[in-house]
Amino acid sequence: MEVKNNNHSMGAGMQQAMDYARILDVPFAYSSNGDGFIEHDFTRNDALIEREISLDEFPSPDELWQRYRQWKGIEEEENEIITQPYYSDGRGKRPRYYQLNAINRTVEAIAKGKERILLVMATGTGKTFTAFQIIWRLWKSRTKQRILFLADRNILVDQTKTNDFKPFGQAMTKIKKRQIDKSYEVYLALYQAVTGNEEEKNIYKQFSPDFFDLVVVDECHRGSAAEDSAWREILDYFSSTTHIGLTATPKETKDISNIDYFGEPLYTYSLKQGIEDGFLAPYKVIRIDIDKDLLGWRPKAGQIDKYQQFIEDRIYNQMDMNRSLVLENRDILVAQKITAFLKRTNRFRKTILFCEDIDHAERMRRALVVANSDLVAQNSRYVLKITGDDKIGKEELDNFILPDSPYPVLVTTSKLMTTGVDAQTCQLIVLDRSIKSMTEFKQIIGRGTRINEAFGKSYFTIMDFKKATELFADPNFDGDPVQVYEPKGDDPIVLEEDKPYQMANPSPVVREKRTKYYLGKETVKTSVIRERVQYYDKEGRLITESLKYYTKKTVNKEYRSMDAFLRQWGEATKKQVIIDALQERGVIFEGLMQEVGKEFDAFDLICHVAFDQPPLSRLERANEVKKRNCFTKYGEKARKVLKPAFLTNSAIAKLQTIM
Template sequence: MASEINKARLTETDIITKFIIPAVKSVGWDDMTQIRQEVKLRDGKVIVRGQMAARRKVKSADIVLYHKPSMPLAVIEAKANKHEIGKGMQQALDYASLLDVPFVFASNGDGFIFHDKTNLAALETEIRLEDFPSPETLWRKFCAWKGYKTEQLPVITQSYHDDGTGKAPRYYQLQAINKTVEAVAAGQDRILLVMATGTGKTYTAFQIIWRLWKARAKKRILFLADRNILVDQTRINDFQPFGTAMTKITGRTVDPAFEIHLALYQALTGPEEEQKAYKQVDPDFFDLIVIDECHRGSASEESAWREILDYFHSATQVGLTATPKETEDVSNIEYFGDPIYSYSLKQGIEDGFLAPYKVVRVDIDIDVQGWRPTKDQIDKNGELIEDRIYNQKDFDRTIVIDERTQLVAQTVTNYLKRIGPMSKTIVFCNDIDHAERMRRAIANLNPEQMAKNDKYVMKITGDDDLGKGQLDNFINPKRAYPVIATTSELMTTGVDAKTCKLVVLDQGIQSMTKFKQVIGRGTRIDDKYGKLWFTIMDFKKATELFADERFDGEPEQVKETTPKDFESDEGLDNIIEGEGELDASKAFEDEDIDPATIQEPEKTYEFDNGTSGNGYVDNTEGSEDWNDEQKVRKFHVKGVSVKALAERVQYYDSDGKLVTESFKDYTCKTMAGLFSSLDEFTQKWQGTDRKQAIIDELAEQGIIWEALEEEVGKGLDPFDLICHVVYDTPPLTRRERADNVKKRNYFTKYGETAQQVLNQLLDKYADVGVQEIESINVLKVTPFDQYGRPAEIVKKGFGGKPQYDAAIKELEFEIYQPDTPKTA
């Protein structure tokens, strides 16, 4: 009987299986559909130093209880009986906040501490095992806490789509889905979701639509995007379960026979009345519209998006964005209201769902110091170069210096040689012309790679059908080529490049919205292909925006200047020369227009959607036949001495800031949070039966032993690495420690066989480390196999397993004697 069991000797797992689960099941919780054990909510933050990375180990919630799989209700955290009954409460509250549930239980097998957010008068109470609340009790309290009405429940309780593979929404996706479905059920008709790039906005949108569609709360749905690739990826991947109920709007024809419609907004509207395809159906035809990347202008009174949204004004409209935008002309929040849920880049990195980054800042001398032409100097085209000082904001906008392009290309090439020449890379340039010159420079520096495949580096811009045709291959992890993509605006958003390891910024970026989108090209993680982190190489000081409070805080709130502000070439020239209120880098900061308007004659500029021009586009795939009338002359110079002044490496830290620190610095900070002194660390090390446990524990905190060895030196034990790096003690190599043990000759108390085994174990330690001697399997290999099988060695040499374990513990104590001085 349970009463006869000595609980104090039971493990945490025993407490769960023998006491907690029986108590929960006894009051009606279904073991198959309502009880989940070991629920992993986070993936474990990735720590990066040098070219190495490691994931922190994360704990799972012991038990989560559900009304049904789409609706978590409660968290239970268990501890062994040697702990106080409420020991796990704080941990459980953390899990409950992630799942947005009000009921939290902690237990050691004697009973439960019940934390009930629905009853503030008795927030935490102790209850007996047999008094655990039933599913009906918690569901009734949950509905009252949420304010659900009876007529809303069929919609709210509709299950999400289960594809049979075990894939389920992550905790933040489930929160976003549930909160949206709840809002719709309550009658809210304008809804905004803010989720960082790479966190699965499209999958989240699919599950929202699926639940509302299956519940028949919404019967005709329009999913709007602004790029063809976004629509196609959505249709083929996340939205595939809709099957024959779904269509992509093409040919400016809306087919009312389908229920799920996917469309480019360009396919639904245009400047001419006959292009406004959305008017083919009645204003109440769609009852739900989901707008992807809605920061792009859906809230602007003058945008084509708004035209469509206004027509279907009676429909519930859900906006999705990674970068909500607040300007004088565009307000996502004014249109949709405050976000009902937000999940930031910082949260994603801390949870281990998004890739952390390191930043390599490269300062070029002419960028910092400026460059001035000599008297009457002409450019490569015979044009007289305007006499003034050109600086970082001018290069590749109003003036091209070949040697600068070459230096950037060489720096990128050198870095790829260090991290792997087949590492997927996106180089963001100022305009299409710049992207082509950069492609050519990188190709010339990589003849061996180009000989293997001439698609090693490609320009992927809106004007190049061949390049655009390779976009799918670039983002496909299974396709090796293209490896490097040079681009301007086409790849700033919607490019799901999971294996992108290097993002190069040679483009002046001052819009926070655009900066977040560009950084988002590298934030996806792909464990299968070893993509855990990425590098941002910045030549234009764009990463200074990381220090801006808007980066991971409030939406961008700036006055944005568009080409409409410049009615004459004279006014534009004044601005370029610095005589106006703004400089050239800010002249075209509208998110729908490439800042590269300032460029050579006969060139066009790209729109964010892959089209070019300044108005409506009569081509759902993107048109490139519009020429900008506001051309600005671009000088092209060769023969300028250019060099890099400095290169600085910074890392993302636990506060979401960039820090310039070595891995030694990181280790010191981490250890300071774990141990107050050298004595405390030494006592923990000597007092632990298995040193491997401490080594693993520190690795879980992000201490990458290989990286530390690279910085400090090889041949050191983890104990000495820590003591030297953190506490500034002189290090002993493993060989020196082994020799010190042999000098003390403490082996004489053992028999001959035991002495030989211990001596050889000491040599093993000197060669490979303490982890090796702690495993009994070491006795299976040479030279130990000469004494027989492990069991024979243990019995004949030491008298049994307990005696062998004691001998190993004593050997380790001798190895780490604190009074062993470093030999001269």
């Protein structure tokens, strides 16, 4: 419902109300000016689709629900399932609107007998919490009494059990190898713990095929997406039950398709929408181009590398860096650029550096240790490598994820941290890896999208050395998934380095190890030839321009003059409302503070950047006010406007004492 004052017509707010209704997935929209209502009924296609009703004719909740049931074709037995309440923790935590949409659509679809459901929700939007509410309502209504939740990372299973799924209490268990107790109702399992190549390792077969009523597959774009994978066998074994797939990035290639198995997504909530709604962190991109990447490098005739290998004579470019060609100076340069950025901002800003492979991740660990030797000397865990082959690194993954754990800060990885890592305070994503897969790119970007205001995380930065962020310009980055699957016969699948999960073919064809040439820092020099910053605007595009210029343009579009801005700032009961509105339009105050000076608050930043006023700290502003004797000159008006807008309480008290 959109309500206007009596100076407007009854239907003045209808288009707004209809827009809200579409977003909230509800079929009734109302506009009013206090004299009556205009009703728009999305369930109709006749003359009554929009009508005027009096104040006394407004429908009751029961009447609206009956109309909704009729529209959806909800029978009495289905009604009992659909009206099952959400779980409430007593602390007021409720699903967000898009989570409600996903939950309601899923529960309604299952009540009507749908067997395969796909939910696509951007990383950081609470897929697991959404899954919990779906399972809770189905479980409490006894529609689904025994549930299996599958994930492919142990940390995902443990996080789920101790966090979102905790209300299941004693009814829940985690399946471990060779330990089966069929007295529970909610089972959480790691794929690797319930399946294997040897028959005795297939623990899931200790359950009868009809034991579970519901199977939920987290990150379904991964191991179980391939039709011939060992993990798909679990889903096929429990094929008679309902399956729900959860993913931020559905896998749609000619060889693998989530849509082919689960069907078209029942609900999609994108990264762009999450940022616009304020649930996900916006980002800025720092693109750094290195000379040898763009201009290429060719060895001299007969040149050998540091390990006495003859280097193949050809031109090596960006695609070869750290895959076929290793330049030690390039490693040092990348480490220096990362460190310089952190020194300008915050050296304890949690950072993930994505590398080409494990070898590259180890070299970058060493380079970062040298570049940050002062902090490493204080705590050796300041820099760590976290890869699939490193037990010590993997044990530190939880500490990197925990917001209140200061170490580790800088981590290097290959593939292990691309997905399933709920790093709420990660504020810097570094890409030194060639990325061509849109699925992988979305997963990597998702490591930074979570917001944690308590720890000062409201946006994040992407530092790109490999032009990977060009994928932002691809229409598929934030578009709806499209099925391109082409069923075909069995093809050999090669192993990838640092693959964190079991490959589809139980006997994979292993490719010959790639030849790498290593050139020491005295052999080949490298340098940065171009560096630029891009910002995410409200249309979801990356803009390449100064943040100061973008802020000036945005504020000037909103406020035609400084007087107009000051008037609204003075009238606003909560200054944060204005700040939030500008942030929604892509103004990143933290980034702006870095350019102008951290000691300046939002008001001064806006006045300086948008209206060319000199930025003043609060103390300087107080001294200026004292010199001008503003309180005496302008009286009560100055107190009302200047106090909340310009001075802290302590500064005001100090100023009043002086004056």
